[in-house]
Amino acid sequence: MNFPFIDPENRGPLTQASEAELIALRAAIANGDAKRRDGEALPVAFEGAYLGAARSHAYLVLDGIPNFLIDERVELSGPLK
Numbered sequence: 001m002n003f004p005f006i007d008p009e010n011r012g013p014l015t016q017a018s019e020a021e022l023i024a025l026r027a028a029i030a031n032g033d034a035k036r037r038d039g040e041a042l043p044v045a046f047e048g049a050y051l052g053a054a055r056s057h058a059y060l061v062l063d064g065i066p067n068f069l070i071d072e073r074v075e076l077s078g079p080l081k
Contacts, residue, residue: 005068007053009073012052014059015053016051017051021049024081025058025076025080028076028077029042029074034076034077035075037057037074042074043062046062047063048060048061048066050068055079056076056079057076058073058080059072059073059074
């Protein structure tokens with residue numbers, strides 16, 4: 001059963017990233033086009049992500065657990081394509 005996830009900051013919908021979006025997110029991180037909001041280092045490995053409606057930020061899934069902490073979300077320099 002899938003439950004809808006809501007962005008804890010703006011209360012908008014979050015969608016689970018597709019495989020193509022995960023590839024694009026990993027590339028953005030590798031290219032320096034993404035950073036954690038609190039400035040800490042991004043994890044090297046993550047198995048999924050939930051994206052905001054504008055595709056400009058993501059909440060990572062680490063060890064099977066979605067991390068919806070606002071300070072730890074990934075901010076992208078532009079929307080994922």
